[in-house]
Amino acid sequence: MIDDTDRKLIELLTRDGRRPYTEIAQQLEVSEATVRTRVARLQELDILRIVALCNPLTLGHQSVRLMISVRDHSPRAVAKNLAEMAMVNHVALGTGARDIYIEATCRDLDQLVTLLDDVRRLPGVADIDELVLLELFKDYSWVGLQQSAGQNPT
Structure with missing residues (x-):
């Protein structure tokens, strides 16, 4: 299960997967170690994959x-x-x-x-x-998650 911090982390990484963990930690008001641990956990669970997209x-x-x-x-x-x-x-x-x-x-x-x-x-x-495809205008597969990343159990 993911929580609100995970959801915010995913949202930040969907905008820029190369964003430094120190910057993410500041925005989330957690430690860099927390960001690193959470990213690793989300990757292990196959919830998150950081890739470069090209057209x-x-x-x-x-x-x-x-x-x-x-x-x-x-x-x-x-x-x-x-x-x-x-x-x-x-x-x-x-x-x-x-x-x-x-x-x-x-x-x-x-x-x-x-x-x-x-x-x-x-x-x-x-x-x-x-x-x-003849022309590609947008291909950010996970952009739809920005307002609702992950299930909210409540």
């Missing part, structure tokens, strides 16, 4: 979103197979018309074709809706 389109890469329907297999099993693919950087089970949502980045169109072929060959993959 793959500005680097000349292809970015694709796939919505996948599964038949005759468990969506969770298919999702685990998709997560093993090097070009795939986001896999989620969902509700609605499709069972699985993935985001992938490919260096060029040839690699994108290879990815699509590999996904189509996976056991259980029935249908795929493909969306190739």
